[in-house]
Amino acid sequence: MSIEKSAFGTLPDGTAVTRYTLSNGTLSVSVLDYGATVQSIVYGGVDVVLGFDNANDYATVNTNYLGATVGRYATRIKGGRFTLNGKTYTLAKNNGENHLHGGDVGFDKKMWDMTPQDGDAPQLRARYVSPDGEEGYPGTLTLTVTFTLRDSTLSIAYDAESDADTVANFTNHAYFNLAGKGDILDTLVTVHADAYTATDDGLIPLSVMPVDGTPLDMRQEVRLGDVIGSDDPSVRRCKGLDHNFVLQDYTGALRTVMTAKNTQSGIAVACATDLPGLQIYSGNDLAYVNSKSGPLGAYAAFCMETQFFPDTPNRADFPSCVLRAGEPFHSETAYTFSRI
Numbered sequence: 001m002s003i004e005k006s007a008f009g010t011l012p013d014g015t016a017v018t019r020y021t022l023s024n025g026t027l028s029v030s031v032l033d034y035g036a037t038v039q040s041i042v043y044g045g046v047d048v049v050l051g052f053d054n055a056n057d058y059a060t061v062n063t064n065y066l067g068a069t070v071g072r073y074a075t076r077i078k079g080g081r082f083t084l085n086g087k088t089y090t091l092a093k094n095n096g097e098n099h100l101h102g103g104d105v106g107f108d109k110k111m112w113d114m115t116p117q118d119g120d121a122p123q124l125r126a127r128y129v130s131p132d133g134e135e136g137y138p139g140t141l142t143l144t145v146t147f148t149l150r151d152s153t154l155s156i157a158y159d160a161e162s163d164a165d166t167v168a169n170f171t172n173h174a175y176f177n178l179a180g181k182g183d184i185l186d187t188l189v190t191v192h193a194d195a196y197t198a199t200d201d202g203l204i205p206l207s208v209m210p211v212d213g214t215p216l217d218m219r220q221e222v223r224l225g226d227v228i229g230s231d232d233p234s235v236r237r238c239k240g241l242d243h244n245f246v247l248q249d250y251t252g253a254l255r256t257v258m259t260a261k262n263t264q265s266g267i268a269v270a271c272a273t274d275l276p277g278l279q280i281y282s283g284n285d286l287a288y289v290n291s292k293s294g295p296l297g298a299y300a301a302f303c304m305e306t307q308f309f310p311d312t313p314n315r316a317d318f319p320s321c322v323l324r325a326g327e328p329f330h331s332e333t334a335y336t337f338s339r340i
């Protein structure tokens with residue numbers, strides 16, 4: 001059981017970035033203080049997430065949020081605006097006409113205060129204070145993200161509090177490739193979702209639709225490449241998956257919502273969350289000349305972004321993402337790795 005601290009280079013403005021590596025003999029996870037970014041997850045000798053090998057690349061070429069902690073609001077908000085308590089708040093339109101992943105300078109581009117705690121379950125706490133008005137959001141919000149290793153499980157817990165009513169939706173944007181190389185088309189997945197949010201061309205939800213009879217029905221194990229290559233209009237529009245799934249059994253309790261396995265490496269992962277939604281993204285537009293594992297192209301990895309639904313701040317019919325002043329927010333996502 002150990003936590004190691006090492007230099008990871010500097011940002012363009014000269015700020016030094018530090019990498020913290022948590023290990024327990026089964027699992028090794030490295031997290032940066034820039035963006036509270038998961039830089040690597042090594043299981044069975046395979047690094048199963050994409051990333052870069054220096055801080056400068058994370059700051060300058062990481063346009064796809066590889067490994068980052070995302071907030072204040074992960075996913076999209078229509079028109080870069082929402083109304084709360086009768087007041088309208090205007091946000092950056094950094095994804096066409098919409099707001100994405102917290103804005104121009106979201107939590108993924110911030111330096112976090114890190115507190116390691118060694119022991120039987122190595123743990124790392126990352127803390128960031130987002131001031132009132134940052135990226136247009138109301139309230140000073142304090143967020144602590146706790147990374148914990150237990151056997152073959154990485155737990156990521158989010159604890160937040162705001163001094164004014166606000167909206168809150170946090171996720172980790174790790175890109176998984178369970179073979180550590182190649183594409184993810186032969187990855188076998190199961191998703192515990194009976195429905196998904198059908199969207200407009202900007203990926204803003206229009207309605208909740210059942211998965212029955214569509215390629216998006218992954219309640220029984222399917223090959224990811226068969227879904228990506230299907231003739232479903234929403235899949236073709238995105239050139240793959242970039243869909244929010246309405247998860248089964250949403251009660252606020254942690255439950256397994258997706259499993260994936262790679263027969264080449266023999267590695268499987270189960271994703272658990274207490275949230276209502278899961279954005280599955282199949283790396284449709286990945287294009288990097290350099291990464292820690294070499295050049296990356298489309299379908300080099302997939303994301304399991306646990307979340308409240310896109311545009312929830314504007315949708316009273318979706319599970320609420322409102323965080324009231326002084327009330328505690330807590331959520332947990334866990335990734336458990338195994339051999340198949």
